[in-house]
Amino acid sequence: MRFLIALAPMAFATACATSGPAVDGMTPASVAETVDMTAALNFSPNAVTINSGETVEFRNISTFTHTVSTTADTPAETQAVMLPNGAEAFDSGAVAPGETFTHTFTTPGTYRYFCEPHVGQGMIGTVIVNP
Template structure:
């Protein structure tokens, strides 16, 4: 019992000192990147990587949840704690991926130029937000 408690304390210290990656909170997505994606964004502990991206209208972005916790890609101001985290061009409907489980991959095609600001429903308080600038087609 004492040995287990000591081991637990050591593991907790490693996690606290080494950060989430030393605790096994990051890993490869279970699926392969989609060949149709023009850009890839990883959803890790409490952030999107990269957090900003510029693409052209008509291109597709792939989000991969490489953490062990669920995330979302949400652009609906009705679901936001902070309305500034949900921005999109006029006339574009809001989007919400729903729960993206660990290892899952989602795709979204951006047909309309403009700035899209999105957030994770589960981690918006931790400032898990991203922004995609969509330029007119070349």
């Protein structure tokens, strides 16, 4: 038991040392910006700027379920979304209270995303990805 506990920090340090763009769905080790999903039904900060290949962490600090979505199924969602040319749409699915969702942005440009349950209340955010 003692052996396992001693090893855990080492494993974490190794993961950090090899951080880079996320591949194959691995959890990225470094987060460039954190965006909170709030009880006021907004993303805070509403807009963040990162460099290509960096990761944004979205934290649900509220008691509601939120999403981070760029896959539009309704006219309101279509109006909310903006994706750079060549960027693939992504969708967090339901992010429960206290949970997080991370996404690594590899295509430069301006992304506008929405929360599926709250797009009607204007829960929309922006990520600007510099080359």
